[in-house]
Amino acid sequence: MQYHTATSYENAVELAEAAQGTIRFLAGGTDVLVQLRAEIVTPDVLIDIKQIPGAADIQCLADGSWQIGAAVSGAQLDEHGTLKANWPGVVEAMNLIGSTQVQGRATLTGNLCNGSPAADSVPAMLAANASVTIIGPDGQRQVPVKDIPSGPGKTTLKSGEVIASVNLPAQSASGADAYLRFIPRTEMDIAVVGCAVSLELDGPKIAKARVAIGAVAPTVRLVESAAEGLIGSTLDDAALAALASAVRDACDPINDKRGTIEYRTHVAGVLAQRAAKIAYQRARSKS
Numbered sequence: 001m002q003y004h005t006a007t008s009y010e011n012a013v014e015l016a017e018a019a020q021g022t023i024r025f026l027a028g029g030t031d032v033l034v035q036l037r038a039e040i041v042t043p044d045v046l047i048d049i050k051q052i053p054g055a056a057d058i059q060c061l062a063d064g065s066w067q068i069g070a071a072v073s074g075a076q077l078d079e080h081g082t083l084k085a086n087w088p089g090v091v092e093a094m095n096l097i098g099s100t101q102v103q104g105r106a107t108l109t110g111n112l113c114n115g116s117p118a119a120d121s122v123p124a125m126l127a128a129n130a131s132v133t134i135i136g137p138d139g140q141r142q143v144p145v146k147d148i149p150s151g152p153g154k155t156t157l158k159s160g161e162v163i164a165s166v167n168l169p170a171q172s173a174s175g176a177d178a179y180l181r182f183i184p185r186t187e188m189d190i191a192v193v194g195c196a197v198s199l200e201l202d203g204p205k206i207a208k209a210r211v212a213i214g215a216v217a218p219t220v221r222l223v224e225s226a227a228e229g230l231i232g233s234t235l236d237d238a239a240l241a242a243l244a245s246a247v248r249d250a251c252d253p254i255n256d257k258r259g260t261i262e263y264r265t266h267v268a269g270v271l272a273q274r275a276a277k278i279a280y281q282r283a284r285s286k287s
C-alpha cells in the first residue's frame, strides 16, 4: 500500500490521478481505517489530506457564510461557539457520531463521502442547504450536498475529485436548525432514523423550511413536500400532522432487525415533528 501526504488539494488530485487500484482519501480515518482493519476495503493508495494548509480551518466569510475545511473534526465544530450558535443542528448531528475519541478525528466530509444512508451529519447539511467545494482534474466546482450521495456507499464524485470544504450559508437572524436521530441504545450506534429541520421565521410564521431524512431510504433525502407544508404556519397541530405525513410518504426504508419498514416510517414522522419543534423554538428565542 502506498501512503501519500498531500501538500495541496491540487496535489491530492494529481496523486489520485496517478494512482493505480483502490484509492481512499484519508481525513479522520474513522471509516477508512475501520474498513481496512475489517478487510472490507483495502486501499492500494491512501492520500492523507490533513496536512493541506487550511484543511483544518473553520472560517466565517464576510457575508456570514461558513467554510469548513475538509479535515475539521467534530470536536472542533463543537468548540466553535459562533458556528454552533448559527447552525446548532449541523453541529449536534456531527457530535452524535461515535465517542470522544472518534469526535477528535471524524469529519463532515468523511461522513458525506463514506456514503452511508444513515450518516448523521448529512441530513443536517441538506437541511442547512450546505454545498461542497470540489477540486478535480477539470478544476473547481461547487455542488449542493444534496447532490453528492447516490446510493449506499456511493457518491457522485468523479474519479480523482477531492472535497476541499463544506460551505454553510449565512444563517438568517430569524433562522435555526435541529437534528434528531433514533437509536436503540443511548450512544455509539447507527441511526435507525434521522431527521433534520431548518426554519426561517417571519414573526411567528415559518417563512422558509427545509426537511431532510436519513436511514430511511438508499440515500439521505431532502423532503420538499414536507417543507412546503410548514411554510406560512406557526407550527400548529395541522402543520405538524402534515409534516409527519409528508415525511412518512418520502420514506423507503429497509426491513431489518434494527427496525421494520413500518417502524422506521412511523418514527421518521415523530422525529420530524420533534426536530421541527426544536428548530422553531430556537428560531423564536432569537427574536
Ligand SMILES: Cc1cc2nc3c(=O)[nH]c(=O)nc-3n(C[C@H](O)[C@H](O)[C@H](O)COP(=O)(O)OP(=O)(O)OC[C@H]3O[C@@H](n4cnc5c(N)ncnc54)[C@H](O)[C@@H]3O)c2cc1C
Pocket (backbone or CB within 6 Å): 023, 024, 025, 026, 027, 028, 029, 030, 031, 032, 033, 034, 049, 070, 096, 097, 098, 099, 102, 105, 106, 107, 108, 109, 110, 111, 112, 113, 114, 118, 119, 120, 121, 157, 161, 162, 163, 164, 188, 189, 190, 191
Ligand atoms: C466507533 C465509531 C462510531 C461511529 N459512529 C457513527 C455515528 O454515530 N454516525 C455516523 O454517521 N457515523 C459514525 N461513524 C462513522 C464515521 O466516524 C463517520 O462517517 C465520520 O464522519 C467519517 O469521517 P472521517 O473524516 O473519519 O472519514 P475517513 O474515514 O477519513 O473517510 C471516509 C470516506 O470519505 C472519503 N473522503 C474523506 N475525505 C474526503 C475528501 N476530502 N474528499 C473526497 N473524499 C473524501 C474517503 O476516501 C473515505 O471513502 C462511526 C465510526 C466509528 C469508528
